[in-house]
Amino acid sequence: MNRKRTALAVAAAGTATGVVGLVLIASPAGAGEAPPALPDISAEALVQSVLDADAPAMAGAVELRNDLGLPLPGLPQGKPGEDVARIYADGQGRARLSLDEGGSERTIVHDGSTTWIWNSATRSVQKLEGGPDEERAERMADPATAARDFVALMQKDSTVTVDGTARVADRPAYQLVLTPKPTERTLLREVRIAVDSETRLPLRLDVLANGQAEPALRVGFTEFATGAQDAGLFSFTPPAGAKVTEGERGERPSKQERTDALEGLDLKHVGEGWDTVLTGKLPADALTRQAPENGRGDRGPATGLDLLKQVGKEVSGPFGSGYVVTTKVGTALVTTDGRVALGAVPQQVLVDALGQK
Amino acid sequence: MTAMTVPAPLTARRAPLPRLMRSELRMMLRRPRTLIGLGLLALVPVVAGIGIAIATDANSDEPMGQGLETLVAGNGLLLPVFALVVSLNMLLPLTGAMLAADALAGETAHGTLRNLLTAPVGRARLLAVKAFGVATVSLLATLLMAVTGTIAGILLLGGEGMLTSSGTQLPFLDGVGRVLLTVVLVTVQVWALAAVALAVSAWTEHPLIVVVVSLGLVIVSGVLSVIPALDWLDPVLITTSWQSVSDVVRDPLPTGSITEGLLRAACYIVIGYSLALSRILTRDG
Amino acid sequence: MSGVSEGTVAAPAAAVPPAARTRGLRKVYRGTVAVDSVDLEVPTGAVLGMLGPNGSGKTTTIRMLLGLVTPTAGEVELLGQKMPDGAALALPEVGALVEGPGFHPFLSGRENLMRVAAAEPLLASARIPGAVADALERVGLTRAAGRRYRGYSLGMKQRLGLASALLVPRRFVILDEPTNGLDPAGTREVRAVIADLHAAGTTVLVSSHLLAEVEATCTHVAVLNQGTVVAQGELAALLEAGSANLLVTTPEVTRAVEALRDHRIPARAVPDGLRVDLTATTAPQVVETLVHAGVPVHEVRRQRTGLEDLFARLTEDTNVIEDAALDDLATLIPEDAR
Numbered sequence: 001m002n003r004k005r006t007a008l009a010v011a012a013a014g015t016a017t018g019v020v021g022l023v024l025i026a027s028p029a030g031a032g033e034a035p036p037a038l039p040d041i042s043a044e045a046l047v048q049s050v051l052d053a054d055a056p057a058m059a060g061a062v063e064l065r066n067d068l069g070l071p072l073p074g075l076p077q078g079k080p081g082e083d084v085a086r087i088y089a090d091g092q093g094r095a096r097l098s099l100d101e102g103g104s105e106r107t108i109v110h111d112g113s114t115t116w117i118w119n120s121a122t123r124s125v126q127k128l129e130g131g132p133d134e135e136r137a138e139r140m141a142d143p144a145t146a147a148r149d150f151v152a153l154m155q156k157d158s159t160v161t162v163d164g165t166a167r168v169a170d171r172p173a174y175q176l177v178l179t180p181k182p183t184e185r186t187l188l189r190e191v192r193i194a195v196d197s198e199t200r201l202p203l204r205l206d207v208l209a210n211g212q213a214e215p216a217l218r219v220g221f222t223e224f225a226t227g228a229q230d231a232g233l234f235s236f237t238p239p240a241g242a243k244v245t246e247g248e249r250g251e252r253p254s255k256q257e258r259t260d261a262l263e264g265l266d267l268k269h270v271g272e273g274w275d276t277v278l279t280g281k282l283p284a285d286a287l288t289r290q291a292p293e294n295g296r297g298d299r300g301p302a303t304g305l306d307l308l309k310q311v312g313k314e315v316s317g318p319f320g321s322g323y324v325v326t327t328k329v330g331t332a333l334v335t336t337d338g339r340v341a342l343g344a345v346p347q348q349v350l351v352d353a354l355g356q357k
Numbered sequence: 358m359t360a361m362t363v364p365a366p367l368t369a370r371r372a373p374l375p376r377l378m379r380s381e382l383r384m385m386l387r388r389p390r391t392l393i394g395l396g397l398l399a400l401v402p403v404v405a406g407i408g409i410a411i412a413t414d415a416n417s418d419e420p421m422g423q424g425l426e427t428l429v430a431g432n433g434l435l436l437p438v439f440a441l442v443v444s445l446n447m448l449l450p451l452t453g454a455m456l457a458a459d460a461l462a463g464e465t466a467h468g469t470l471r472n473l474l475t476a477p478v479g480r481a482r483l484l485a486v487k488a489f490g491v492a493t494v495s496l497l498a499t500l501l502m503a504v505t506g507t508i509a510g511i512l513l514l515g516g517e518g519m520l521t522s523s524g525t526q527l528p529f530l531d532g533v534g535r536v537l538l539t540v541v542l543v544t545v546q547v548w549a550l551a552a553v554a555l556a557v558s559a560w561t562e563h564p565l566i567v568v569v570v571s572l573g574l575v576i577v578s579g580v581l582s583v584i585p586a587l588d589w590l591d592p593v594l595i596t597t598s599w600q601s602v603s604d605v606v607r608d609p610l611p612t613g614s615i616t617e618g619l620l621r622a623a624c625y626i627v628i629g630y631s632l633a634l635s636r637i638l639t640r641d642g
Numbered sequence: 643m644s645g646v647s648e649g650t651v652a653a654p655a656a657a658v659p660p661a662a663r664t665r666g667l668r669k670v671y672r673g674t675v676a677v678d679s680v681d682l683e684v685p686t687g688a689v690l691g692m693l694g695p696n697g698s699g700k701t702t703t704i705r706m707l708l709g710l711v712t713p714t715a716g717e718v719e720l721l722g723q724k725m726p727d728g729a730a731l732a733l734p735e736v737g738a739l740v741e742g743p744g745f746h747p748f749l750s751g752r753e754n755l756m757r758v759a760a761a762e763p764l765l766a767s768a769r770i771p772g773a774v775a776d777a778l779e780r781v782g783l784t785r786a787a788g789r790r791y792r793g794y795s796l797g798m799k800q801r802l803g804l805a806s807a808l809l810v811p812r813r814f815v816i817l818d819e820p821t822n823g824l825d826p827a828g829t830r831e832v833r834a835v836i837a838d839l840h841a842a843g844t845t846v847l848v849s850s851h852l853l854a855e856v857e858a859t860c861t862h863v864a865v866l867n868q869g870t871v872v873a874q875g876e877l878a879a880l881l882e883a884g885s886a887n888l889l890v891t892t893p894e895v896t897r898a899v900e901a902l903r904d905h906r907i908p909a910r911a912v913p914d915g916l917r918v919d920l921t922a923t924t925a926p927q928v929v930e931t932l933v934h935a936g937v938p939v940h941e942v943r944r945q946r947t948g949l950e951d952l953f954a955r956l957t958e959d960t961n962v963i964e965d966a967a968l969d970d971l972a973t974l975i976p977e978d979a980r
Binding site: 370371372373376377379380383384387388389467468469470471472473474475476477478479639641 | 736738748758764
């Protein structure tokens with residue numbers, strides 16, 4: 001049965017080719033490759049070079065993956081292989097950041113003197129005089145900035161080592177590992193930062209929790225190329241018909257609700273280093289008010305308290321009673337009287353922090 | 358066997374491929390179902406344009422909808438892109454599946470495939486002709502939508518050039534280029550689904566089964582892609598590239614995700630056509 | 643030896659290879675045997691009638707001849723080419739109407755034929771319109787050619803199918819139930835077409851479940867039943883072949899049988915009388931013997947000829963023949979005729 005054999009061969013070969021292709025698309029570039037050989041470098045020298053490095057002219061695409069166990073509000077939900085942001089920089093302080101927020105896009109252009117924030121969902125432009133003052137989410141989207149901030153902050157309470165090399169965004173990189181000192185009471189095992197061997201720019205930040213093999217959080221470049229960028233990228237003209245607001249700091253129409261809520265929180269840091277706990281107080285009606293998001297209209301009333309009951313576990317202690325929400329990298333405690341504590345720490349540390357008030 | 362000399366020498370002559378393809382296209386474009394489908398698809402951008410124009414007139418302050426929709430008002434060149442991206446969710450895959458269903462399963466059911474096989478049209482050539490027909494009519498469908506969408510967009514919504522989702526304003530010709538790029542990307546995605554549908558079509562003689570299986574694939578892919586625990590599956594799903602087609606209205610163009618979408622579609626095309634070929638070589642006609 | 647396949651119109655069988663031949667053909671569909679050990683031979687230049695009740699494997703055999711279906715076992719040769727692999731070589735010269743006409747309902751008759759013509763390897767593009775017009779003319783569809791196939795009557799559909807088989811001058815034409823749905827006039831036209839083809843030297847294979855049709859047009863016959871060829875050969879030879887029987891109606895069966903046995907004439911009791919084998923005797927002799935023995939003879943008639951009898955039984959009552967017919971066939975048809 002010659003024909004049957006041919007047919008089987010065709011089916012097998014074609015299907016195999018297609019599946020291999022799909023798998024190749026699915027697997028990140030450089031996976032399975034031998035780590036690149038780079039000259040040895042001490043941890044101190046590497047950290048110093050990271051902190052000293054100048055941002056070069058570059059273009060890159062950023063992926064964000066979180067496996068926190070809970071979606072973190074405000075952070076774009078990343079999926080493997082999907083870029084959440086694109087970054088362009090001219091090396092002289094002008095930059096463009098383009099955030100993919102599902103159906104809409106936010107573009108932040110800093111042209112040297114003015115920062116423009118375009119939000120396609122509202123077709124509005126916010127114009128800020130002065131340097132870029134990006135919100136946390138947007139800062140997080142730039143792995144270089146996020147990692148550098150983190151290194152500066154955590155150096156003191158961590159053991160810093162260089163753990164070999166890796167290939168990130170198809171570039172050879174050193175793996176800088178920050179491990180919490182034994183005295184730190186944290187859920188985190190280590191933070192790995194891949195540092196570009198050439199520019200000394202952090203290319204990827206991995207947060208690993210205790211007992212987890214895969215990073216709970218990963219922000220990193222999937223594409224990264226240095227070189228001069230088109231100057232047109234770093235200027236912005238508000239398109240015709242767009243709402244333009246001359247922004248004062250803190251006045252953010254796009255995130256009005258979230259910002260308002262943040263400001264009423266009365267935030268305080270308790271402790272330092274890995275076991276820093278953020279405490280605060282929720283606005284009086286936060287737990288009983290209907291949730292502003294997720295309200296699909298036809299759904300029954302979902303108050304913050306209902307939501308907490310759903311995701312959290314009821315606890316009681318010296319602070320009274322409340323709900324504790326546990327994720328792989330952190331814990332949050334909300335008491336029934338509206339006090340909040342959260343950190344990358346076990347529950348007991350939060351209880352202690354609330355007690356310190 | 359040795360005595361079996363054949364009087365007149367038989368030579369393997371074949372009907373010219375272009376002639377077969379012309380004949381196939383002529384037949385497809387005479388099929389009422391195809392024509393109705395094309396007509397309805399051509400109407401989609403017009404209806405969407407009218408809807409958006411009315412909604413914009415009613416409350417011109419607030420941008421409405423989500424995703425691309427917010428950008429379409431007063432931004433006519435985006436209408437064809439919007440219509441194509443929206444139709445890629447269901448209407449265009451349905452069209453591709455229907456074309457593929459009619460191509461093999463439908464012709465088998467009507468007994469018309471036999472006429473071609475006994476002519477004879479070689480089985481591999483038959484698949485090539487069918488693939489050509491399905492691919493051409495899918496392209497025609499998206500092109501038609503782009504044309505009616507562009508005209509409706511300019512007439513109903515106006516706007517100069519194209520406002521991208523990155524907040525930049527492209528000149529008219531660049532905007533048209535983006536529309537054509539959308540046509541290409543959407544068409545290739547439809548081709549990918551149609552390739553899989555054609556493989557199913559080679560397996561059955563019930564056109565409805567082809568449509569059901571193809572749409573089942575789309576729906577299952579869609580469901581799998583929203584289950585967070587199965588995120589690792591995403592890069593393999595056929596629908597993943599469909600969501601990234603709207604990247605064409607970003608500026609600068611994110612070539613990475615666009616190329617990836619095309620490659621993914623190519624993988625599905627290879628899988629679909631090799632399965633279809635393998636089946637058509639052995640199936641009883 | 644019996645000369646059933648010898649002495650065909652054209653030439654001795656040894657010189658001209660058959661237009662089609664199968665050996666040990668077997669096809670199993672999902673565990674159901676559709677065709678088994680079919681050894682069929684279609685002599686070149688013959689008009690072979692393939693007879694058999696519905697479900698006897700005629701269409702399956704034809705589909706395997708055309709390479710549409712791959713046999714489970716056995717070999718098929720069409721115009722000297724092994725099928726299905728030699729399809730590209732053999733099929734251009736073969737016209738076929740299989741399993742009823744299959745056309746697009748939304749296209750006119752002419753457009754449908756144009757589409758088939760576009761796929762015909764032997765038709766140059768320039769000759770297509772002429773060939774289509776000729777084929778339509780030949781089956782009498784010229785006036786209805788512009789109408790949509792959807793609106794065609796069963797007979798017109800059948801004619802269009804016939805036309806598609808006749809688009810190109812063929813060496814071999816295979817027609818599966820070509821007179822299905824045709825009125826008597828249409829049937830006559832089909833017979834005329836077949837006669838024309840035969841006159842032009844084209845080999846024709848016609849399948850049918852109607853003996854009359856086969857008798858009227860065919861030079862050769864193959865009878866299929868339950869997936870096997872139970873008889874094949876020249877029509878004339880088959881019609882004569884087989885031992886003729888005499889049916890005698892008498893109330894005194896036992897006495898009649900004994901009387902005949904005394905004269906060494908084999909006879910068997912049947913309801914209302916007896917059946918006498920005429921291989922070794924003649925009808926007058928039988929009657930004489932019976933009358934001499936004083937047996938009252940109410941009626942004596944010759945049983946129908948071999949093929950007729952066989953086929954009547956096959957088609958009239960498929961259930962009854964299941965066991966009996968096959969046994970009888972062995973005696974009815976000379977071994978070498980099969």
